[in-house]
Amino acid sequence: MAKRNKQIEVEINETAKNTKEYTELELVVRKKVIGKIMQNNDGPVTVEFKTGKKRTARSVDEGIQLIIEEYNLHDE
Known part of the structure; x- marks a missing residue:
């Protein structure tokens, strides 16, 4: 039997470290x-x-996708 897809809300928040030259976002x-x-x-x-592992992405959207994939694979 296949698992049903669960709806999970992901928040994208700017951190206090944001400036004009530097962008930092948290996925919650x-x-x-x-x-x-x-x-x-x-x-x-x-x-x-979350594990501290770092990786480079081509865009912010790709970075968001990578984090969500990692979360779905290891944390759910």
Whole structure:
């Protein structure tokens, strides 16, 4: 039998470290931070997972997708 898809709300919050040159976003599910996305100016996007592992993404959207995939694989 196949599992049913669950609806999970993901919040994307800006952190206090945001400036004009630096962007930092937190992804939150059920009041738990599941990852962060960081970018300097228009440079590469760094994705930090809950485990502390870091990875580079081409865009903020791709970074969000990577964090959600990691969460779905290991945390649900």
